[in-house]
Amino acid sequence: MNRTQALSRIVEQVRQGELIFPTNVNASIKIQEALNDPDCGIETAANLVITEPLLAARLVAIANSVAYSRFGGGVTNVKTAVTILGFTTLRSIVISVVIRQLSLAISDPQLRMKANQLWEHSANVAALAHVIAKKINHADYETAMFAGIVHEIAGFYLLSRAHEFPMLLDTENSSSGDVDEIVASPEAIIGQAVLKKLMVPSVVIKAVENLWNGLLVLPPVSLGDILMVANDLASVISPLEIRSKKILAQSTSEIDFFVGDATLNEIMAESNEEVRSLTAALLM
Secondary structure, three states: OOHHHHHHHHHHHHHOOOOOOOHHHHHHHHHHHHHOOOOOOHHHHHHHHHOOHHHHHHHHHHHOOHHHHHHOOOOOOHHHHHHHHHHHHHHHHHHHHHHHHHHHOOOOHHHHHHHHHHHHHHHHHHHHHHHHHHHHHOOOHHHHHHHHHHOOHHHHHHHHHOOOOHHHHOOOOOOHHHHHHHHHHHHHHHHHHHHHHOOOOHHHHHHHHHHHHOOOOOOOOOHHHHHHHHHHHOOOOOOOOOOOHHHHHHHHHHOOOEEOOEEHHHHHHHOHHHHHHHHHHHOO
16 A cells, blocks of 8 residues: 555545544543533633643643733633633644644654654744734734644644554655645545544634645735745744745745834744744643
8 A cells, every 4th residue: 555545545534434533632522522512611611621631731831921921920720721811722722732642642753753843833833823913914813823733633633543554654755746636635635524523613724724725825814824924934844844945945035024114024033932932832
């Protein structure tokens, strides 16, 4: 079996509704389901979060990050963190825990290394999207961070299945024709299925689809545009990135535009500590 056949097998499973997750993911998915209940209040949400120590620690860390310093920091309990961050951010953090659980379930050292790098990339993109939406696009920055967290969900799912299908990572022998067939279409099919299973809002799914298939618009207009800019500006490159380092470097160097009296690069330089702090909180 080659890489194309392996991907076809997984896509067929997905189309039949068969999504295979490690057992430690199920508890977090149940929390996500509970948070989607319109009757779920702050007290209930806090009690749910406390049952997952990793989730609780990450939630409090993000509430204390520079990105939320307007609240004064010093958050020491989950209920206060939920109150400060709100349910949109809470849902995104639950998803981030699911992604980390997918990574931690990988036993192969090389695959685990790739998954860790992919998560570092995702956290960096999420933090960048948060800042870009808040300071440049003036959009919903919590949803932008959410989109950054989940934008590589298909990659995480494939890495979690690579012990069954090791040929999934054999990209060096793929032809350019295979790239269009394997990376674009199956990634979208698998990614959409996983995002829907995790109850990700449709606006976020659309933004991720824009990253898979869209053209970059500058200055960024839509959530998808914000995600594309953040993805290209990320200092940590995805280990699954198919573009060459030369093309990536050229793309990054070309991304700049004026926002009022300043440029994108000037604003991002001023926001470096905010991006660093939020990235670190997500990586806990």
